[in-house]
Amino acid sequence: MEADELEMVILNKAISENDLCGAKAVIDRHPKVLDVDFGASRGETPLHIAAKFGHVAIVHELMKLVGPEYLEIWDYYGYTPLATTATHTGSIPIATCMIDKNSGALTIPAQWPWLIPVTLAFFGGHNELGRYLYSVTPLQVFKPENGSFVGPEFLRTCLRNGEFDIALHLLQRCTELLFAVDEDGNSTIANIALSLPHSLHKSQLPFLKRWAYHYIKIPSTPTTGHFCVDIQQEGEDKSAGQGIGLRRWVVSSIYNLSGMKEIYKMKLQRTQADEILNLVCQNLMLLNVQKRNMIRIALNCAAQQDNAEFVLRVTKANPELISLVTSVYLNYPIFVITVVEYRKAAVFSLFLCFQFKIMAAATAAKMIAAKETGNNLLHLAALLAPASYLNCISGAALQMQRELQWFKAVESVVDPGYRLDQNKKGLIPLEYFKKNHKKLRAEGEKWMKETASSCSVVGTLIVTIMFAAALTVPGGNNQDSGYPIFMKEKLFKVFLISDALSLFSSATSVLTFLGILTSRYAEEDFLYLLPTKLIIGLSTLFLSIATMMISFSATIMIMLQYNLSRLWFTLPVTLLAGVPVTLFVLLQFPLLVKVFSSTYGPSIFKKKVEEWP
Structure with missing residues (x-):
């Protein structure tokens, strides 16, 4: 092996192991290793290797030894050192060092002409680095002049990653990007229609979180009147190693402590998405044929994503566009x-x-x-x-x-x-x-019959038990009058009422499930008839189980009320009696709620425009 090749292997090993002293020693002995095809088949320079591994100290040392043009060298895959950093490590200190040496590296594409470092950073999931690179990348590079795909591709990546504030910031500064097309021929408006649905609609949240979502207020920047993070200031803070701004840090800490971080993030994205849609609506007048065609495709994309708000607000902004959907x-x-x-x-x-x-x-x-x-x-x-x-x-x-x-x-x-x-x-x-729907109808019939059969077995057992309990009341009967001994006790009345309710409701449940088993199962029966029977059956079964446990607890308390030494036994038994009821609620009650909501709850089809957000 030649001496130069051996030195390159040693330098490669030193850089990969973050051995700054070893790397400097090799460079001092053979300065020309910085100029050769260091990575052989991959065409990587030492700076590419250091950037790939994210070794900040070695990158800083190499920046002192090479010229600005060194940052414009592509490796075999078409990546500059800055593009390598954006793709692999997402290190802001390394990117800052490179940009200070040659700011032109920000606009040098990798592989394809539209993949500049800031796009690669977001595409690789390094959002923090992406936000910093956006703050220092010239606006001119994003403008759709001469058919450039840089701006539209960058916006598509931001929208897919949920970085709506950056997308909004760029669109406010360069509105012509709304009708620019990306490499696949999709307009930015179409990408907005595809990317915003999850932000324009609230998730199904519990009541308290839904309440918090409603009352959380997102501040607006005083300069623009719209919510948008001060990208420039944020980038400077991060490049200086100071993290995010104080105000955002305080807000974030509060919502972290109160468990509302995700709710705040949802509301934040909703606000940003709403501003993007407002911007779209403000640029829908005086459309030529090409732009109308883009809007039509965007409306079709919105339909595919069930993004009704996009369709509603776009057609309200320009009523003539309603014809595009008909x-x-x-x-x-x-x-x-x-x-x-x-x-x-x-x-x-x-x-x-x-x-x-x-x-x-x-x-x-x-x-x-x-x-x-x-x-x-x-x-x-x-x-x-x-x-x-x-x-x-x-x-x-x-x-x-x-x-x-x-x-x-x-x-x-x-x-x-x-x-x-x-x-x-x-x-x-x-x-x-x-x-x-022949197959689905058969599967629905099977599902209904299996559910009815399982529940009817439980109902039959409860009928048997409660009928026997009614004949053998606790304490027995008076031999002279035939009346129950504890007839005047309040707990005995509780026993009688709960036993009767359990017996009647379980009998109703069994008969209802029998009606399900003997139904004709025509297609139209699945709309109301069968779901209604299932609702009645499950409701009465739940009532029978609950009243059966009440009846059992009342019996135990009647038997032990005069024996003070055994009263400690009453509370645990009463609590354990609630276990079957709890299990039923956890396992079967959600099904009852779904069936009731699907049959008699709010329709999936809204009737009035005012119902839309």
């Missing part, structure tokens, strides 16, 4: 077809709010679909929903109920003649629904 466009999925076929309830609710538009949309859908299958909009509602949608609903019976709710909702808004239209298979929508 017109026929070749080679693109019709808006209303996407909504119905993929079960996007929130967006479909907008059609219920504006029924004068659903007819035009239904006609357009019929024109497109009839070319191949002869299906109208109601036929599309009769198709089986995607598995990803059905898997979010518990139980095949509730899935069947949800499918019927969708079919009835579409049926209520289309022209009555659509109900009798035949497709190319000669099936009207209802027949088509039965054919497509």
Whole structure:
């Protein structure tokens, strides 16, 4: 092995092991190792190696020995040292050192012309470094001049990573990016439609957290009137090693201590997303053909994500855009077809709010679909929903109920003649629904019967037990009168009432479940009839279990009330009697709530525009 190659191996080992003294010794002996193809097949320089391992001291030492042009060298994979830092370690001190040496490295792309270091940092999940690099990257590099993809690709990465404040900050400074396209040909508005739904809608939170979410206030910056982190100041603080600003640190600490950090983050993202959508709405006037086409695609993207707020606010900002969701466009999925076929309830609710538009949309859908299958909009509602949608609903019976709710909702808004239209298979929508849901109906029947069988066994046991308890009352009967000995005791009255309630409710439960077992299981029965029977059966079964435990506890207390030495035994037994009730609540009560909510709770289809946030 030649001496130079040996020295390079030694230097490589020293850098990887963070041996600053060893690395300096090799460089002092052979300064030319800084100029050669150090990594052989990978084309890496010593600076690339040090940046990859994140060794700050070695990077600082190398910066003293090389010129600014050294930071413009690509390795075999097309990465500069700064791009390597952004991709692998996300070290802010290393990035700061490199930028101080050559700020031009911020604009040198890696691999592809649109992957500059700041984009690579966010793409690799190094958000802290990304925020700092954004604060020092020139605005000019993001502008969509000469067909550059840098700005749109950077915005798409920020939106996907949830860095909405940075996306908002850049869009406020460069609004022309809204209609710029990324490398895949998607406009920024389309990427916004795809990325904002999770921020525009609250998650299903417990009551207290929902209350906290409502009352948390997000401050606005006094300079712009909009919420946006002072990126520049934040970047300077981080580059100086001082962490985030004092105000943000205090707020963050408060919400960490009170367990509200996630709620605050949700509200923060909601506020930022709302500002981005406001910015979109402010730039929807005087649109040319190209921009209108971008808006149409963005609306379709919003429909795919069930982002109703995007659709509502965009069409309110420019009512002429409503025609984009009801017109026929070749080679693109019709808006209303996407909504119905993929079960996007929130967006479909907008059609219920504006029924004068659903007819035009239904006609357009019929024109497109009839070319191949002869299906109208109601036929599309009769198709089986995607598995990803059905898997979010518990139980095949509730899935069947949800499918019927969708079919009835579409049926209520289309022209009555659509109900009798035949497709190319000669099936009207209802027949088509039965054919497509045959397997799901069978699975729903099986699920209902298994649930009813299991619960009816429990109900039958309770009926037997409580009937026997009514005949053999605690303490027995008076031999002369035949009346129970403890007839005048208050606890005995509690026993009688709870025993009677348990007996009657369990008998009702058994009969109800028997009715479920003997039902005909037609498709329309899953809408109200079968769920109602299940609600009655589960409710009465729960009542019978609870009253049975009350009856048992009352019996124990009657038997021990005159024996003071055994009163200590009463409380533990009474508490243990609550265990079956608790288990039932934990295991079965959620099912009862889901069935009741799905059948008689708020509809998944909103009726008024005012209900939207």
